[in-house]
Structures are given as C-alpha cells and as structure tokens.
Amino acid sequence: MGMGSLSIVGLGPGALDQLTPAARTAVEEAEVVLGYRTYLDLAAPLLAGKEIVAGRMTGETERAREAIARARAGRRVALVSSGHPGVYGMASLVLEILRDAGWRPGDAPAVTIVPGVTALGSCAALVGAPLGHDFCAISLSDLLTPWEVIARRLEAAAAADFVIGLYNPASTRRRRPLAEAHALLVRHRGLATPAAVVTDAFRGGQRAVVTTLERLLDEEIGMTTTVIVGSSRSFAFEGLLVTPRGYAEKYGRAGAGLSAEESR
Amino acid sequence: MGMGSLSIVGLGPGALDQLTPAARTAVEEAEVVLGYRTYLDLAAPLLAGKEIVAGRMTGETERAREAIARARAGRRVALVSSGHPGVYGMASLVLEILRDAGWRPGDAPAVTIVPGVTALGSCAALVGAPLGHDFCAISLSDLLTPWEVIARRLEAAAAADFVIGLYNPASTRRRRPLAEAHALLVRHRGLATPAAVVTDAFRGGQRAVVTTLERLLDEEIGMTTTVIVGSSRSFAFEGLLVTPRGYAEKYGRAGAGLSAEESR
Numbered sequence: 001m002g003m004g005s006l007s008i009v010g011l012g013p014g015a016l017d018q019l020t021p022a023a024r025t026a027v028e029e030a031e032v033v034l035g036y037r038t039y040l041d042l043a044a045p046l047l048a049g050k051e052i053v054a055g056r057m058t059g060e061t062e063r064a065r066e067a068i069a070r071a072r073a074g075r076r077v078a079l080v081s082s083g084h085p086g087v088y089g090m091a092s093l094v095l096e097i098l099r100d101a102g103w104r105p106g107d108a109p110a111v112t113i114v115p116g117v118t119a120l121g122s123c124a125a126l127v128g129a130p131l132g133h134d135f136c137a138i139s140l141s142d143l144l145t146p147w148e149v150i151a152r153r154l155e156a157a158a159a160a161d162f163v164i165g166l167y168n169p170a171s172t173r174r175r176r177p178l179a180e181a182h183a184l185l186v187r188h189r190g191l192a193t194p195a196a197v198v199t200d201a202f203r204g205g206q207r208a209v210v211t212t213l214e215r216l217l218d219e220e221i222g223m224t225t226t227v228i229v230g231s232s233r234s235f236a237f238e239g240l241l242v243t244p245r246g247y248a249e250k251y252g253r254a255g256a257g258l259s260a261e262e263s264r
Numbered sequence: 265m266g267m268g269s270l271s272i273v274g275l276g277p278g279a280l281d282q283l284t285p286a287a288r289t290a291v292e293e294a295e296v297v298l299g300y301r302t303y304l305d306l307a308a309p310l311l312a313g314k315e316i317v318a319g320r321m322t323g324e325t326e327r328a329r330e331a332i333a334r335a336r337a338g339r340r341v342a343l344v345s346s347g348h349p350g351v352y353g354m355a356s357l358v359l360e361i362l363r364d365a366g367w368r369p370g371d372a373p374a375v376t377i378v379p380g381v382t383a384l385g386s387c388a389a390l391v392g393a394p395l396g397h398d399f400c401a402i403s404l405s406d407l408l409t410p411w412e413v414i415a416r417r418l419e420a421a422a423a424a425d426f427v428i429g430l431y432n433p434a435s436t437r438r439r440r441p442l443a444e445a446h447a448l449l450v451r452h453r454g455l456a457t458p459a460a461v462v463t464d465a466f467r468g469g470q471r472a473v474v475t476t477l478e479r480l481l482d483e484e485i486g487m488t489t490t491v492i493v494g495s496s497r498s499f500a501f502e503g504l505l506v507t508p509r510g511y512a513e514k515y516g517r518a519g520a521g522l523s524a525e526e527s528r
Contacts, residue, residue: 016285017285018285018379019284019285020284022279086396087388087395088396091392091396092393099506113390113392116381117381117385121351122379124350125378128350128355128359129358129377131348131352131401132350132356132357133403133409136398137395137398144509144510149425153424153425156420160416160417238368242360244356245352
C-alpha cells in the first residue's frame with residue numbers, strides 16, 4: 001500500500017474539452033473518486049473501474065472526511081467538483097480538517113489542488129468579455145454566511161464600481177437573497193445596468209443571456225446559474241457584455257478605420 | 265477562402281497540462297497565431313507550420329486589429345494570452361473594436377472566446393485554498409486606470425473583508441502602486457494578515473510563498489506574480505493559505521475525531 005494521495009480536482013464547467021489534462025489525469029489515476037452526484041456525472045466517462053462514493057450536496061464535511069480517510073488508508077483519491085475546487089469549493093474544507101488533525105504538507109496523504117476553469121470564467125466567456133476590468137465574486141448563499149455580511153460586500157462592490165459575479169444566486173427555495181441583492185444593485189447602479197445570466201455553461205441546456213438589471217429577475221436563475229452585473233463602464237451590444245480594460249480610451253477611438261494609426 | 269474566424273484563447277498559466285483541450289484545439293486549428301511573445305512561447309509546441317505574428321506587450325490595440333484583419337480576410341486566427349483571455353485580457357479590446365466597426369455576432373469573422381484557468385486560480389491552487397469565500401481581483405496597473413479608482417476599490421474590498429487578488433502588482437519600473445496598496449491594506453487589515461505571493465505558476469521558476477502583510481514587500485514581486493491577500497477569516501498554516509467557506513463553523517470543529525458525527 002502506497003503513501004496515499006488526495007487530489008482535489010476542478011472539473012471546470014463540465015464539458016470534457018474544458019477539463020484540463022492535469023484534472024483528467026488526476027481523475028483517471030484515482031482509485032477512489034468522491035463528489036456530489038452532479039459532479040460525478042460530469043466526470044462519468046473517466047470513472048470506469050473506480051470505486052465511486054457519491055454524496056448529497058449538503059454532505060460536504062462528510063465527503064471531505066471520507067476522502068481524507070481513504071487517502072490516509074493509502075488509496076489514490078480524487079475529490080471532484082465543478083469549476084475550480086478552491087473557489088467556494090471543497091479545498092478549503094479539506095485543508096481545515098487536515099489542519100485540525102495536525103496534518104502538515106509532506107505528511108501522508110499527499111494533497112494536490114488541481115485548478116479548473118471557474119464558473120465565473122466559463123460564463124464570462126459565453127457572453128463576451130464582462131471581466132475585462134476589476135471584478136469580484138460574491139456568494140448569495142446565506143446558509144453559511146449571514147445576510148449582513150453579504151449585503152456589506154454587495155454595497156462595497158457596487159460603490160467601488162466592481163463588475164460583480166454572483167455565485168449561488170438562488171435555488172428553488174432560496175429566492176430572497178437574490179431579490180435583496182437585486183434591489184441593492186439597482187439602487188447603486190441603476191436599472192439600465194447590463195447584466196449576464198448564464199446557466200449550465202458548456203453543457204446541454206446551456207443558456208446565456210445579456211439583459212439589464214431592470215429585467216434580471218425575469219430570467220430563470222437557479223443553482224447552476226452565474227449572474228454577472230456590469231460596472232458603470234460595462235456595455236452591452238448585440239447580446240454580448242463587455243467591460244473595457246482601458247486600452248481603447250488610451251489609444252483613441254478603438255475601431256476608427258480599423259487601421260494601425262493609433263499604435264504607439 | 266472560408267468565412268474567417270477569430271478565437272481569443274486563454275492558455276492558462278502556461279503548462280501544457282493546464283491548457284484545456286478546447287484551447288489547444290483552437291490554437292492547433294489556427295492558420296495564424298498572434299500574441300505577446302511570452303504567451304507565444306507558452307504555446308510553442310503547438311505552433312509548427314503556422315504563421316506567427318509576435319508583438320510587444322504595449323501593442324495590444326495593434327495586435328487586436330491585426331487579428332481582426334486577418335480573420336476578416338478569411339483566415340482562421342487564434343489570438344492567445346495567458347490565463348483567461350477575458351480577465352484583464354484581449355477579449356474586451358477585440359470586442360470593443362468590433363463593436364465600433366459595426367460587427368455583430370453572426371457576421372464574419374466568427375468570434376469565440378476560449379476560457380482558461382485564470383492567473384488567480386492557478387496561483388490559488390498552489391498555496392492551498394485562499395479563494396474559499398468572496399474575493400475580488402484588482403489590477404494595480406495605473407497605466408490605464410487612475411490611481412484614485414484603484415485606491416477606492418482597494419479600500420472597499422478591504423473594508424468589506426474580501427479576499428483580494430492583485431493582478432499586475434508591480435513591474436521593474438512601477439513599484440509605487442504596490443507600496444501604496446500595501447500601506448492601505450495594512451491600515452485596514454493589520455500586519456499579521458496572511459498573504460500569498462506566487463510567481464510563474466506552473467512554470468519553470470515557479471515560486472509560491474505564504475507570508476504576512478508585514479513581510480509582503482520583502483518578496484520578489486514582478487509582472488508574472490499574483491498576490492493574494494487574505495480576509496479576516498483567512499488563516500495560514502504550514503505554508504498554506506486557507507479561507508474557510510463556513511462549513512466548519514456550521515458543522516462544528518472540523519477535524520474532531522475525523523469521524524462522520526457532524527454530518528447532517
């Protein structure tokens with residue numbers, strides 16, 4: 001029995017062509033794979049012959065502990081999630097548990113965090129370039145974070161003119177945080193502010209819409225949706241959302257003549 | 265001659281095993297590849313037989329126009345950058361130019377944005393799980409953005425307790441924004457705040473350090489460095505940086521007995 005290893009793997013949005021080779025290898029080489037059922041489904045083509053441990057979404061602590069226990073027992077373990085496993089994911093929980101158990105890097109099990117394309121990054125790519133300037137990610141899940149903390153972050157982000165990515169915007173039963181966040185953002189930014197709503201990025205059922213804050217709540221928004229609210233510099237055109245980096249202002253009107261005259 | 269296409273491609277941090285299959289395909293299928301020389305070097309193994317158009321870093325507008333012109337002329341073009349091309353990248357500039365030229369989706373050239381693992385995501389994976397809760401990305405490049413705007417964002421992010429990722433933290437000649445940002449963050453967060461400094465993630469010469477705000481400026485920080493400053497909830501242990509998601513607080517002490525007793 002070997003040393004045992006635990007790879008905490010980001011699968012990206014779910015399409016196999018968005019899965020990095022490193023992530024793919026981590027899953028393929030694992031003997032045991034754990035994850036929420038939806039994420040295991042994303043990795044299904046890679047799981048033949050492996051011991052699969054599925055779990056409920058709210059069983060994160062149990063899943064993390066099971067993954068650690070299997071790795072400590074000498075197995076090669078992959079704990080998978082969508083996107084990047086360190087962005088609101090399992091990686092921080094696993095490391096907290098390990099720290100509390102006195103584990104240190106170099107001890108068994110060997111732990112690796114394998115990055116993936118984040119939900120925010122996947123969704124952004126499908127609607128243009130909304131993340132062209134400073135942005136933030138805020139989770140609207142008030143299961144683990146008091147609403148007052150979330151509201152403070154929304155206020156700060158809005159006041160300082162960040163592009164705002166909303167993770168966990170809503171679920172079937174949890175609608176209020178989104179409604180509150182929407183009201184707050186309308187107060188700061190205005191109804192005409194462009195926003196993108198992307199669901200099931202790079203998967204069957206993908207839906208990507210660019211709209212405005214005025215119409216945001218008309219869209220279907222659920223647990224596989226990411227919402228991106230533009231800054232005061234963001235603009236929408238023809239169904240795309242763009243936040244300028246500033247180059248065009250520096251170099252003059254960006255498309256004039258499509259010539260090289262503004263090049264420095 | 266075909267319709268012409270322009271893929272704006274994120275190469276990720278630069279290691280081929282962090283390059284998504286979709287990004288690799290976009291580069292492999294291109295006839296013409298444009299990018300800053302450093303990014304072209306990252307993709308070197310994929311470029312045999314292609315027309316390569318290299319450029320200086322500050323020639324972004326020229327590079328974007330050249331890419332558009334080639335695609336309009338019917339070529340298959342890939343415009344590459346590191347990380348995700350829509351995160352402070354070329355995607356917003358290309359779309360601005362296209363918008364100003366009256367282009368609409370469906371017109372030639374076909375435009376695709378191919379996401380990659382962001383610099384922030386790459387660096388985070390190498391130091392643990394600093395992005396476990398709300399975070400923001402702020403560019404310290406004051407070439408294109410007034411310092412007052414940057415400072416306002418730093419203040420807001422610090423006051424609202426975001427984890428803060430600093431892009432373009434410094435260059436050989438541009439040291440002052442980092443010093444000013446550091447002073448501001450020390451005022452808000454305190455000297456003991458943990459921070460990570462990662463340079464050349466997933467590349468030769470990679471360096472990943474977890475330190476504190478007190479010692480941050482002792483580290484070598486340049487254009488290929490990402491700095492991540494923890495929130496008030498982030499903690500460092502054994503060279504790792506972790507920002508809890510909140511699960512552990514919900515479920516009780518995370519590592520107690522490494523048993524399943526806290527599972528709901």
